[in-house]
Amino acid sequence: MRNFWQLIIEWIPAFVIVISLIFAWEIGVWIWDVPDWLLPPPSAIGYTLYDRADLLAGHTIVTLEEVIIGFLIAVSFGFLLASCIVLSNMMEKALYPIVIASQTVPIIVIAPMLLVWIGYGLAPKIIVVALISFFPVVVNTVDGMKSVDPDLLRLMKTMGASKLSFYLKIQLPTSMPYLFSGLRVAIAVSVIGAVIGEWVGSSQGLGYLMIRSKPQFQTELVFASIAILSTMGVVLFASIVILERLALPWHRGQKQ
Amino acid sequence: MKNLVGTSSALVALIFLTVSLVSCSSENTVNRVKIALDWFPNANHIGLYIAEEKGYFSAENLNVEIRTPSDPSTVLQTVASGRDHFGMYYQPEVLIARGEGVPVISVLGMVQHPLNSMMVLESSGFKTPSALKNKKVGYPGIPWNEDALASMLQADGLRGLEDVELVNVGWELGSSLMSQNVDAIIGAYFTHESISLENEGYPVTVFRMENWGVPDYYELVLVTSEQYLAENPEIVERFVRAVSRGYQDAIKDPQAGVDILKKHSPEIDENIDRLGAALLKELWQDEKGAFGKQTLKKWKNFADWMQDKNLLPKSVNAEDAFTNKYSLKE
Numbered sequence: 301m302r303n304f305w306q307l308i309i310e311w312i313p314a315f316v317i318v319i320s321l322i323f324a325w326e327i328g329v330w331i332w333d334v335p336d337w338l339l340p341p342p343s344a345i346g347y348t349l350y351d352r353a354d355l356l357a358g359h360t361i362v363t364l365e366e367v368i369i370g371f372l373i374a375v376s377f378g379f380l381l382a383s384c385i386v387l388s389n390m391m392e393k394a395l396y397p398i399v400i401a402s403q404t405v406p407i408i409v410i411a412p413m414l415l416v417w418i419g420y421g422l423a424p425k426i427i428v429v430a431l432i433s434f435f436p437v438v439v440n441t442v443d444g445m446k447s448v449d450p451d452l453l454r455l456m457k458t459m460g461a462s463k464l465s466f467y468l469k470i471q472l473p474t475s476m477p478y479l480f481s482g483l484r485v486a487i488a489v490s491v492i493g494a495v496i497g498e499w500v501g502s503s504q505g506l507g508y509l510m511i512r513s514k515p516q517f518q519t520e521l522v523f524a525s526i527a528i529l530s531t532m533g534v535v536l537f538a539s540i541v542i543l544e545r546l547a548l549p550w551h552r553g554q555k556q
Numbered sequence: 557m558k559n560l561v562g563t564s565s566a567l568v569a570l571i572f573l574t575v576s577l578v579s580c581s582s583e584n585t586v587n588r589v590k591i592a593l594d595w596f597p598n599a600n601h602i603g604l605y606i607a608e609e610k611g612y613f614s615a616e617n618l619n620v621e622i623r624t625p626s627d628p629s630t631v632l633q634t635v636a637s638g639r640d641h642f643g644m645y646y647q648p649e650v651l652i653a654r655g656e657g658v659p660v661i662s663v664l665g666m667v668q669h670p671l672n673s674m675m676v677l678e679s680s681g682f683k684t685p686s687a688l689k690n691k692k693v694g695y696p697g698i699p700w701n702e703d704a705l706a707s708m709l710q711a712d713g714l715r716g717l718e719d720v721e722l723v724n725v726g727w728e729l730g731s732s733l734m735s736q737n738v739d740a741i742i743g744a745y746f747t748h749e750s751i752s753l754e755n756e757g758y759p760v761t762v763f764r765m766e767n768w769g770v771p772d773y774y775e776l777v778l779v780t781s782e783q784y785l786a787e788n789p790e791i792v793e794r795f796v797r798a799v800s801r802g803y804q805d806a807i808k809d810p811q812a813g814v815d816i817l818k819k820h821s822p823e824i825d826e827n828i829d830r831l832g833a834a835l836l837k838e839l840w841q842d843e844k845g846a847f848g849k850q851t852l853k854k855w856k857n858f859a860d861w862m863q864d865k866n867l868l869p870k871s872v873n874a875e876d877a878f879t880n881k882y883s884l885k886e
Contacts, residue, residue, distance in 0.1 A: 412726060416728055420723050420737065500726045502724055515649065
């Protein structure tokens with residue numbers, strides 16, 4: 301229980317800043333008489349969230365689905381790739397440059413092409429999410445696995461351990477905290493990935509709702525979608541943090 | 557000695573600067589004007605580049621900056637908020653904007669008819685819109701395009717959208733048709749996309765909206781904000797005059813206009829824009845051969861159709877959305 305209060309106190313400054321910014325925004329819009337189509341006040345956005353809840357909920361579920369499926373693919377694929385890179389020198393030489401090069405491909409250009417190649421539906425959006433979020437997973441996991449003390453490797457070799465058992469007994473557990481920091485970055489960019497995927501052609505999702513509302517000058521709906529996306533990002537991020545605390549209790553102890 | 561030359565030339569420069577500053581503040585002020593295009597420079601814009609190249613803008617003491625927006629869907633907002641003074645945009649969107657309280661007004665009807673049309677591959681053998689029953693139609697996700705499609709299908713005896721599968725393909729209209737992910741597209745220009753498809757080896761059949769149940773409208777109009785118009789009517793008048801002269805030249809010799817466009821935007825595809833300009837020549841003129849005129853009938857018919865489809869609040873008055881006051885008299 302003490303922990304809980306500590307947590308609340310830690311969050312107070314951020315909370316105060318967010319609330320005052322929202323107030324400043326509301327008052328600013330009111331003082332300068334800014335029209336809704338240019339910048340709607342937070343109250344109008346709040347009302348839209350309430351008034352169009354059904355519409356927004358339907359699109360939110362679609363986007364969430366893309367984020368989670370894409371993220372899970374990125375995590376499994378990224379972890380597998382990282383293990384290959386660590387286990388074999390040849391794999392490292394063959395794969396690592398490609399992994400890095402994959403991040404230099406502008407997703408915004410590839411996304412519309414995916415539509416033409418694969419067709420219209422969830423698949424191209426999930427691929428965009430996976431493409432964008434597997435990189436932090438791979439890089440962090442590889443770093444983690446390689447951060448093992450080389451003396452330990454030499455010691456285990458002398459004692460006759462195989463490369464595989466070294467990987468399973470030492471490298472894998474050591475890399476866990478690194479993997480989780482990769483996951484935190486990955487989940488945050490996943491949400492962006494889903495919106496990019498929807499932006500270029502879709503019939504559902506918050507990205508679609510935004511690109512459709514914008515030319516209709518329904519700016520409140522655009523901001524309401526942004527608010528939901530941010531909340532989604534924060535909640536998913538927090539879930540990863542909680543998962544990390546549950547999965548790696550020893551790590552948290554070490555940090556403190 | 558060297559020093560002396562330096563000092564005297566600095567002095568001369570200073571005098572020049574003073575003289576030019578003084579002359580600037582006298583009556584012949586040059587006004588800076590920004591215009592946002594609806595899209596990347598193409599055959600639709602050659603009148604503007606002609607006016608720039610032949611000095612029609614400078615003859616009106618205008619210093620014009622022609623700007624390609626990074627996001628074309630924001631043109632009416634940047635115009636209404638004063639970031640841009642003018643914009644080229646679509647009549648239906650001007651009406652929708654006014655319905656949402658965005659204070660923009662059309663001062664020139666630039667393209668007299670819809671360019672936005674439906675296209676199918678010639679190889680499909682589809683001869684009329686009703687051939688699309690139970691087929692996939694790609695569109696750019698713009699809501700009123702759905703209703704335009706519905707009207708076209710109904711005009712040919714189908715029930716409407718329930719008879720087709722609508723797919724939002726974003727701006728991949730051409731490629732989605734070529735790859736046959738869809739059987740037809742709506743939202744592409746018959747002065748641009750159809751030509752580029754043909755050049756790629758995929759000739760298409762075009763169904764023009766106004767021939768299939770959608771009221772005729774102005775594909776492109778020149779817009780400004782109500783506030784800018786109220787505060788600077790004489791700049792609007794000069795700008796509209798210069799633009800009109802540019803387009804009158806374009807009507808006389810579209811290909812010379814494409815040469816000028818090419819000079820300003822070397823990245824254009826001449827193989828598309830030469831043919832596009834040849835088609836646009838007719839579309840820049842009304843029945844009497846005049847450029848820029850708008851009629852209440854066309855504005856009203858389209859607004860009525862939109863209100864009928866619930867695309868536009870009843871409060872929007874078509875009369876207030878445009879003015880002919882500044883277009884050339886002859």
